[in-house]
Amino acid sequence: AQKVTQAQTEISVVEKEDVTLDCVYETRDTTYYLFWYKQPPSGELVFLIRRNSFDEQNEISGRYSWNFQKSTSSFNFTITASQVVDSAVYFCALSGENTGFQKLVFGTGTRLLVSP
Amino acid sequence: DAMVIQNPRYQVTQFGKPVTLSCSQTLNHNVMYWYQQKSSQAPKLLFHYYDKDFNNEADTPDNFQSRRPNTSFCFLDIRSPGLGDAAMYLCATSRPQGIGEKLFFGSGTQLSVL
Numbered sequence: 585a586q587k588v589t590q591a592q593t594e595i596s597v598v599e600k601e602d603v604t605l606d607c608v609y610e611t612r613d614t615t616y617y618l619f620w621y622k623q624p625p626s627g628e629l630v631f632l633i634r635r636n637s638f639d640e641q642n643e644i645s646g647r648y649s650w651n652f653q654k655s656t657s658s659f660n661f662t663i664t665a666s667q668v669v670d671s672a673v674y675f676c677a678l679s680g681e682n683t684g685f686q687k688l689v690f691g692t693g694t695r696l697l698v699s700p
Numbered sequence: 701d702a703m704v705i706q707n708p709r710y711q712v713t714q715f716g717k718p719v720t721l722s723c724s725q726t727l728n729h730n731v732m733y734w735y736q737q738k739s740s741q742a743p744k745l746l747f748h749y750y751d752k753d754f755n756n757e758a759d760t761p762d763n764f765q766s767r768r769p770n771t772s773f774c775f776l777d778i779r780s781p782g783l784g785d786a787a788m789y790l791c792a793t794s795r796p797q798g799i800g801e802k803l804f805f806g807s808g809t810q811l812s813v814l
Contacts, residue, residue, distance in 0.1 A: 690742035
């Protein structure tokens with residue numbers, strides 16, 4: 585079975601602090617994709633990044649970085665120098681070859697509150 | 701420019717009174733999805749369309765139906781809403797490229813059942 589666990593329900597930081605959001609996944613698929621989506625107060629989920637199971641190269645995009653480690657089944661997300669606009673709920677998600685066509689299995693999300 | 705548009709943003713209905721939520725897209729994507737997201741929970745896939753092919757999730761209640769009259773529009777019909785159906789309903793689209801394709805979401809419709 586596919587499962588995504590985001591153990592952190594809510595994180596509060598002060599602006600300019602670095603923050604890491606944890607994501608641990610379970611799958612028996614050999615081929616799978618991991619995603620991060622952001623859900624601001626406006627409601628729509630916004631795609632941030634995807635990684636396939638054969639690509640463990642970590643990625644940095646501006647203030648965002650992602651650390652994918654198959655050995656620990658983790659796909660963690662770090663925001664450097666957080667800003668108030670980063671306040672949102674962040675979802676980690678998984679899609680696997682045996683999940684079903686395009687079916688994303690989401691974690692329960694981590695609410696990030698960045699205060700000035 | 702909005703690419704996946706959901707109307708209305710907020711919908712209030714009465715217990716047992718049928719309600720329809722709508723979604724339109726300007727992306728010309730083949731695949732459209734409906735997700736249900738209850739408060740502080742993960743979005744849960746209800747069903748999806750690949751063109752006109754309807755794919756229902758095994759645990760989606762019969763109370764939920766969907767229609768896709770053309771590529772641009774998709775509707776979610778709740779035949780007899782119960783209190784437990786109060787949730788945010790998210791529409792999403794994607795290209796049919798495989799399991800790694802990203803989804804584009806609308807802003808959702810928050811449904812309240814009185």
